[in-house]
Amino acid sequence: MAKGIDVSNLNIYYGDFLAVEDVNMSIRARTVTAFIGPSGCGKSTFLRSLNRMHEVIPGARVEGKIVVDGQDLYGAGVDPVAVRRQIGMVFQRPNPFPTMSIYDNVVAGNRLNSRKMSKSQTDDIVEKSLRGANLWTEVKDRLNKPGMGLSGGQQQRLCIARAIAVEPQILLMDEPCSALDPISTAAIEDLIHQLKNDYTIAIVTHNMQQAARVSDFTGFFNLKATGEPGHLVELNTTKTMFAKPDNPATEDYISGRFG
Numbered sequence: 001m002a003k004g005i006d007v008s009n010l011n012i013y014y015g016d017f018l019a020v021e022d023v024n025m026s027i028r029a030r031t032v033t034a035f036i037g038p039s040g041c042g043k044s045t046f047l048r049s050l051n052r053m054h055e056v057i058p059g060a061r062v063e064g065k066i067v068v069d070g071q072d073l074y075g076a077g078v079d080p081v082a083v084r085r086q087i088g089m090v091f092q093r094p095n096p097f098p099t100m101s102i103y104d105n106v107v108a109g110n111r112l113n114s115r116k117m118s119k120s121q122t123d124d125i126v127e128k129s130l131r132g133a134n135l136w137t138e139v140k141d142r143l144n145k146p147g148m149g150l151s152g153g154q155q156q157r158l159c160i161a162r163a164i165a166v167e168p169q170i171l172l173m174d175e176p177c178s179a180l181d182p183i184s185t186a187a188i189e190d191l192i193h194q195l196k197n198d199y200t201i202a203i204v205t206h207n208m209q210q211a212a213r214v215s216d217f218t219g220f221f222n223l224k225a226t227g228e229p230g231h232l233v234e235l236n237t238t239k240t241m242f243a244k245p246d247n248p249a250t251e252d253y254i255s256g257r258f259g
């Protein structure tokens with residue numbers, strides 16, 4: 001079941017360096033929220049904090065709260081591995097497991113979660129996830145071939161199939177189309193539209209047209225000055241952000257005056 005995310009007073013550090021300061025926002029269930037902003041303003045850092053991937057970097061930590069379904073993801077006793085199972089992630093470069101078949105790639109997460117599954121259960125998950133990622137018809141006759149044998153766009157859809165196979169509530173996407181050609185990009189954007197029926201999606205993109213095409217809400221991050229932490233300037237409906245944003249800095253960025 002898709003869930004919303006409530007972020008309050010979030011500061012994100014790399015060691016002593018405060019990379020992102022005092023983020024407060026709500027991300028609604030079953031919507032797509034895009035994050036835009038100039039390089040280095042902390043979009044990816046913020047996204048990785050949403051499923052506790054940030055802290056895998058030595059010295060990296062957060063202060064503040066991220067609440068999903070009433071639970072603070074950083075609360076005492078919360079298992080970061082369980083958080084990452086609920087909140088899946090798709091990265092910039094497609095990263096199928098190189099030695100695995102298409103089939104094994106899709107269920108790799110389920111097997112890691114050590115759920116015992118029968119062959120027919122596994123077959124069902126593979127088909128459902130590949131259909132969900134709009135890849136089934138292209139690969140159904142070669143499920144035992146290596147995942148690396150697919151095109152870049154197909155590999156990215158395979159990674160999305162792998163992410164949804166464990167039935168997360170939320171999907172995070174960090175520039176999922178930046179390594180793809182325009183046709184594969186269009187396929188992923190169509191898929192994002194379909195996935196929001198079932199998932200809450202947060203996506204970082206450098207491409208403002210893409211933010212305008214795929215998202216319901218857009219958040220603009222910025223830096224006050226070089227070396228200062230990034231912060232959220234404005235989160236609004238995508239329509240408002242691109243037509244008449246509340247903050248002049250948003251308008252300057254969107255109209256290409258800086259960044």
Ligand SMILES: Nc1ncnc2c1ncn2[C@@H]1O[C@H](COP(=O)(O)OP(=O)(O)OP(=O)(O)O)[C@@H](O)[C@H]1O
Nearest residue numbers: 014017019037038039040041042043044045046057
């Ligand atoms: N592993 C790291 N260790 C230390 N500092 C980091 C690390 N990763 C990112 N940073 C710093 O954190 C800040 C935010 O970086 P981040 O990559 O989140 O920005 P971004 O907005 O996603 O940038 P881009 O659009 O260029 O990908 C930058 O100052 C960056 O140098």
